[in-house]
Amino acid sequence: MAAGVHARRGFVLAAVAGGAESVLAWVRRMTPVGRQVALLVCSLAGVILGAALIARWAVGLAVIADSVLGVWLALYRDDGQRMPQVDGVVSHEAVLARFRAAP
Known part of the structure; x- marks a missing residue:
């Protein structure tokens, strides 16, 4: 069975068997x-x-x-964080130089 089915079954069983306390404990473990x-x-x-x-x-x-x-x-x-930025622009020549220097 999928994890979602087990999660729903766990919620229903917790609600029926133990009441609100067991449901809250089950939610805290999520x-x-x-x-x-x-x-x-x-x-x-x-x-x-x-x-x-x-x-x-x-x-x-x-x-x-x-x-x-x-x-x-x-x-x-908006999560309040800044947009990802490129740390440095790598030129085409730098890529070719790194490729030529590789063993």
């Missing part, structure tokens, strides 16, 4: 990326189920809006 994926899945499920309470067409709009927002956030996010 990696930061795993937590983000779990939050994303819960968010998407909430959006889709909330839209399903309205009407079938609302589910389509919710999925489209969630996809557009996800793409926008992925493309326009």
